[in-house]
Amino acid sequence: MRNKFITGSCILISLIHLAHAQEPLQPLPEKVPLNADKVSLGARLFHDQRLSGNNTIACSSCHNLSTGGTDHTAVSSGINGKQGEIRAPTVYNSAYNFRQFWNGRAATLQEQAQGPVTNPVEMGANWPDVIKKLKMDPGYVNAFKKIYHQNIDMNNIVDAIAEFERSLSTPSRFDDYLRGKTTAITPQEKHGYDLFKSYGCVACHNGVNIGGGMYQKMGVAKDYFKDRGLPVKPADLGVYQVSKLEKDKHVFKVPSLRNIALTAPYYHDGAAQTLDDAVFKMGKYQLGIEISEKDRQDIIAFLNSLTGKTLDTNKTASLSTQP
Template identity: 50%
Template sequence: MNEVLTCRFGVVFMLCLGLGMPLMAAPLDEALKPLPAVPMLDPAKVELGRQLFNEPRLSVNNTLSCASCHRLESGGADNKPFSIGFDGKPVDINTPSVFNASLNFKQFWNGRVDTLEAQIQQVVISPVEMGSDWKTVVQNLSSLPAYQAAFQRAYPDGVTAANVQNALATYERTLLTPNSRFDQYLLGNTDIFTIQEKYGYQRFKDYGCIACHQGINIGGNMFQKFGVMGDYFKARGKTVESDLGRYLLTQDEEDRHVFKVPSLRNVAATAPYFHDASAKTLEEAVDVMFKYQLGRNPSQEDKDLIIQFLKTLSGEWAGKPL
């Protein structure tokens, strides 16, 4: 008979037929949870979405694709302070990573849309990003036999704006980066962390970072004012329209400088940081968060420990670590 024994440290083992085969350690009971597995979605839609993600015909002058700014080999962003639009000019806000974006409760820094489909719809017609219109996009794609066939395989009504948006969003929903060292830790493999990384995670919780960077995406599920404990924008100087955050949508004074809290997953691979790309390094970003969001003055040792923990949040894409 199988006998299940639980040691005093909570690690479960099963002795299968007396052979002593260990089960996986039990998942930790933590507020943060590991990423789910990449979803199994319609292969025809996923592949079509992948092609469209790399398709420059989505832009008005055939120069810019989604992959131009969301480089999957570079953490899902492009390592630039501000991505370059179709006209060769920089956009006015830092490009967030496309990885795990499907897990965010809203899209864009100011959270102005709820879905990936709506985000795609706006990017294509944005006068500073792709600068096109959906009628032109549909005409361009419909003129190509390969796309005609691909859309017919995935959608009964063929090439439409809604189907382009859905195919892209379906592909983006597969862009999850599971199996980070932190995910493995949460699943019970606590030996995968160094003692410093364990202390860093504890400091992350103790100082209150987890109050905003929470949920399965370690962020991306709430709004917060940038500068809770100090006037970040006054200290930085020269505010611009994009600094207004949700105020641009609501005209509510309470929403001035309020943004979607970014996900911290893969944060070590997505510099520079913040909507204004003002922090060039993870160390600078941590300093800003302590000063303006937490109002705390931690020791250098504590900051270093937290940074070591943050580096464990990098997952895998296409079987390779980011």
């Protein structure tokens, strides 16, 4: 009898795992192989203002880890208060994106970390000056020699930052649900997830990162930019900025929905201030339908279940050395 019970339980567990394996969304890995020394060094660099031209801006200035990995503005302010043209995406779970930046111009986290340092609107520095400043810090000199067995250089700096960003994984209650714990989310959240699938949101927001795995045009069903009423800026052109192909105009990397409740405003231009507005407009411009208020609230409940544990900026910032 006991063996039959065990066998039955194993079959039930297997069926549960099989059902969840067929879901369009997959859970984050439970363990991520990381180099702890690189992560620690990368955290220091991520918060170090010496990577900017005037020692006032760090990666964490726009990617605040205690506010969802972004800065809650439609456009970020860089060196000397200069403003960019696009909303800073979250760095949380960015390791699971198939490309980096809204227009996908970086293939790796290393490439992504390299760009803002020399961007005149963002950090406004140059690599020789940054390296010179860091070499004046014995702590950095020793750390780079220990980890990389060589002096400080650009490639090792961005490699350490990228390793830190790989550590920024935020499993949520929904991941527990995907692994078979049916009580991890509420009935409303479960219904919201069912709606999320039935409306077709999973066509773009799928996989481990619930997005971040493909490009899509902003305004598949209706002209978003015409209705927005604002002049089209270069940043609105999306992948076209990189490819120069007409078909890529207004095409962007689909953003991850993980921690979406923490990262308002929404879209590349920050034009949606609330999740309700964002879900409504996604229905209108991407799916060509009007999602009812009741269904929107249930979908938002599901989106809230995607919030994982994020870091405290004050704690991680203490890792950084100051000039």
